Amino acid sequence: MATAVQKITLASARDIPFNKLVLSQSNVRRVKAGVSIEEMAESIARRGLIQSLHVRPVLDAEGQETGMFEVPAGGRRYRALDLLVKQKRLNKIAPVPCIVSDAASDILIDEISLAENVERAPLHPLDQFRAFQAMQGKGMTEEAIAAAFFISVNVVKQRLRLAAVSRKLLDLYADDALTLEQLMAFTVNDDHERQEQVWDALQRSYSREPYQIRRMLTEKAVRASDKRARFVGVEAYLEADGTILRDLFESDDGGWLKDPVLLDKLAADHLATIAEEITGEGWKWVEAAVNLPYGVNHGLRRLSGQRAVFTQDEAATVDALNAELSRFEEMYADTDEYPEEVDERIGEIETALAAFDERPVQYDPAEIARAGVFVSIGNDGTLVIDRGYVRPEDEAPVEPEPVRDDEVATDAMEEEEIAPPAIQRTIITIGGAPAAPAESEEAEDDGIRPLPDRLLSELTAHRTLALRDAVADNPHVAMTALLHKLVLDTFRHRSATGCLEASVRRVHFSAQADDLNDSAVARSVAERQELWAAELPEDDAALWDWLGALDDGSRMALLAHCVSFGINALYEKPNPYSGHGVSESGLRIRLEQADRLAWATGLDMVEAGWQPTVGNYLGRVTKVRILEAVREGAGERAAQLIEHMKKGDMAKEAERLLAGTGWLPDALRLAEIEGDEAAANGSEATGIDAEVDEADALPAFLAEMGGDLLDEREPADNDEAEFAHAVAAE
Structure with missing residues (x-):
């Protein structure tokens, strides 16, 4: 029972x-x-x-x-x-x-x-966070929640921010797989997808400290203390719909600006506005940039201006301020510190005297007309204006020798014909590029400026692909390149990943021209890839046996093909602000090693199939560079006959004139080397044929008008040097 x-x-x-x-x-x-x-x-x-x-x-x-x-x-x-x-x-x-x-x-x-x-079970913190979130969702303000639980509004904000973290991470926190300190670090960035990406990445990392989480979540943002942010102003950034990442649990020095592209645009626009104001002073050029290159004023002559002379009233004010300052110093010479009101007054006096010391410098108007100004941002976010630099090409011409009386009238007539216009346009550049696209041919810069970063990237993408093809065809060079990397890793302790501590990471081109995919080298690389792919076994063990059975020649050819995909000769704009991208020294080393590979493989970009067109170069550069290219590739006469054209027509004719000449821009030429190797390889570096039939190179409508011009020039024998092409070198 x-x-x-x-x-x-x-x-x-x-x-x-x-x-x-x-x-x-x-x-x-x-x-x-x-x-x-x-x-x-x-x-x-x-x-x-x-x-x-x-x-x-x-x-x-x-x-x-x-x-x-x-x-x-x-x-x-x-x-x-x-x-x-x-x-x-x-x-x-x-x-x-x-x-x-x-x-x-x-x-x-x-x-x-x-x-x-x-027996009382304490409430899990996550339950409190979510309860606050639920109350807010039902209409309670942060202030009302704080008043109801007798805590500060900031504490409520913190708990609400914790409750807003990714649900996946909150579940991990509830299961004690995530600490509260780590969860607090994840609140820096409200992007749930990014939060989860960072957590997944941390699973493969030895460090999961909160500072590491914060760093990864803000790696693409810009500190509010960055000089660009201080120059533009956080308020202006927010008014432009920018967003700021804030850390509610640690001092964040003002937070992080989430949109660096917007910040760069605002900084560039602000610099452009300031540069436009400076043009009113009459300078020939104004170059503005967030960071001016080191030694940007090297080789330029600095104008020696004079500070504006004090007026009688200003001189009297300066004397009175200095006298008052001396009086205070005498009165309190025996004390350790000034009384508060005296200290404030001394600060006012020093500020006023500093303003007088920083009065503008006056320059000779004739010198201003040929000089320029550098505008940049100081490390503390203040505007830096450096006036009065003259470039060598803008220096006053040397006085000519005296002429005979019977030549004076002729010279005067010629001077009248070639006299420059009375109004000079100030040339403004922001970050090395024109402040705004020129709307007329007259507004284009007369000087040769650096090529745009995008164009350099596209040109070097062509070169990188050609290098891959060349290295894949040269197993000896591929083995040397691989051995070079292994030696650096072994003896210079450079970091690497993988079982062998050596790997090939296929580099994709972030910037490339439209014609890259259809180029001859692209087809060559793709065909070689397909041939090898068809031969390789699918099973990993079978692949090992298959590789072991290959003859030495086939093994070397396959090695060369694989190594070639790791070649990266791309130009990228150096990134000085964070760990992402390439540094200036890293870019220099990359391009130097690419040059060595080019010499070792005998790479010729002309033979690789690259030739200048409107789309890949000529339509992307200034008229000055177009004429320079035609002058180098087709001769001085051809350049003179198209220099009167508008830029679009000039680019089209330049493409026809340069066809078959083998002309290459600097980025695609072989780098200059020294010694016997240079002598041996120099004549083959460019692939440019020195013998160019200029008559055949000219279009019909130019040939008709060009006859008179050619007749007025010196005999052709004197122009032979203009048709010879020097060895291309960067």
């Missing part, structure tokens, strides 16, 4: 007047912890008594109930109620919900007090 389970009986609940309650001396809580009594009293006043008190009847000496009840569990709630009574906010006979246990129970009252505190 089954034994009946004994049923338990729960203690009854009833309301007891507060003045009938007393705090039990058996309550185990002695140390203050958690919410203060004052805060709990305010919570009861706002929300009522959420949890009943546990009480026992007080017995007299004979074991009879006295009508009083002691409180072994709920002592802090009792004290909060007592405080409300003392504040006259609660009636002393107000009924208090209580659970009344049996006074004759054999369970010690100390046990009840201890169990009430020990």
